[in-house]
Amino acid sequence: MELRHMRYFLALAETLNFTRAAERVHVTQSTLSHQIRQLEEELGQPLFAREGKKVLITEAGRAFHERVVPILKQVDQAMGALKETPDDLRGELRIAATHSFNVQLIPLCLSVFMQRLPQVKVVVEELSGDQISEGLVNGNLDLGISYRPAIPRGLRFEPLYNEELKLIVASHHPLARRKRLRMVELNGARMTLLAPHFSTRQLLDECFAAAGAQPQIVAELNAISPMVELVRRTDLCSIVAENALSDEPGIRAIPLESPTPIRTPGLLWSQQAQRSPASRFMADTIRQVVKQASWGR
Known part of the structure; x- marks a missing residue:
């Protein structure tokens, strides 16, 4: 099914007249009739009933119409948005x-x-x-x-x-060689995390509670960069999105599970x-x- 099939169908559904519908979509009546037949064959059921010169839409046609209208509306809006974005926009x-x-x-x-x-x-x-x-x-x-x-x-x-959050530690940290870590293993771990009002911190607190872990939060910061730097310089660990690291030297990112924190x-x-x-x-x-x-x- 192609976009033109839906446009031809919509024109005929709204006019119930092959001549007027063909004029609306700028094709010949025979072309329109052929395209509608192709669409009906692809869908496996008639969309219109032809009684002499009268054209009626079937139940299947009405159901199809309900779904086609919002699809074409979205397509037209997308095309309109592109046309409204000229190269010389300031x-x-x-x-x-x-x-x-x-x-x-x-x-x-x-x-x-x-x-x-x-x-x-x-x-x-x-x-x-x-x-x-x-x-x-x-x-x-x-x-x-x-x-x-x-x-x-x-x-x-x-x-x-979906973004997976991972444990980060310095390359000299005892956990640096681990390939994966369960959240419960962070029970008692010395950590630096974002302050409690951050939504990421709230998610992590929920994960700790679900795992039955109580890490030792020794530093709370309000930004990721200083937190990563603190991890690099100390024995503290933290949990951040790997996308935030940007190939930080001296830092190891370790996947977490049971549960895996995802944002x-x-x-x-x-x-x-x-x-x-x-x-x-x-x-x-x-x-x-x-x-x-x-x-x-």
């Missing part, structure tokens, strides 16, 4: 990401974006998830890359991929604010980069 795009994505994902996406829209100035901030949500709500940001907010607050969240990053934007063509193009760029690079997998 202005400013304000985006924010948490540290995990600002290390590798954002630079990759910016390199693609800037090649296509070199006249658009991009302002990138590295913020916490709560700060990103606040910036989107008050209109200071156009797009965010973060995790699903606990309170939606009029924000739209689109999942991008789902995604795109965030305000449902109230009108999205600019540059914002839509950046969102599409991020989707493509994530898909092509198999990010998080």
Whole structure:
């Protein structure tokens, strides 16, 4: 089934007249009739009943119509968005990401974006998830890359991929040679983690509780970079997304299980604010980069 088949079907379903439907889609009546027959053969059931010169839509046709309309609407919206993104587009795009994505994902996406829209100035901030949500709500940001907010607050969240969190230790740490570690084995372990108000920390606390482990949290920080540096210089361990490491020297990342802590990053934007063509193009760029690079997998 091709897109044209759905457009031909929709034209006939709305006019119930082969002549008018053919005029609407700019083909001959015989071409339209042939394409409809092809579609019916592929679906294995008649979509229209022909009684003399009268055309009636069947039950199967009505059911198909209900599904075709939203599909074509999405296709038309996508095509319209591309047409609204001219090469000479100018202005400013304000985006924010948490540290995990600002290390590798954002630079990759910016390199693609800037090649296509070199006249658009991009302002990138590295913020916490709560700060990103606040910036989107008050209109200071156009797009965010973060995790699903606990309170939606009029924000739209689109999942991008699943992200596994791993234990990190210095290369000289006793656990550095382990290939895998169960969460319960971190009972009593000296650790540095994000502060309790971070959603990632809350997820880890839930995982520790599920495993029956009580690590010894000796340092709580509000950013990933200093936490990684602290792990490198001490006997402490931590848990972060591997994407946040960017090939850090002297650091070993070890998979965790029972349970495996997993987060789902995604795109965030305000449902109230009108999205600019540059914002839509950046969102599409991020989707493509994530898909092509198999990010998080």
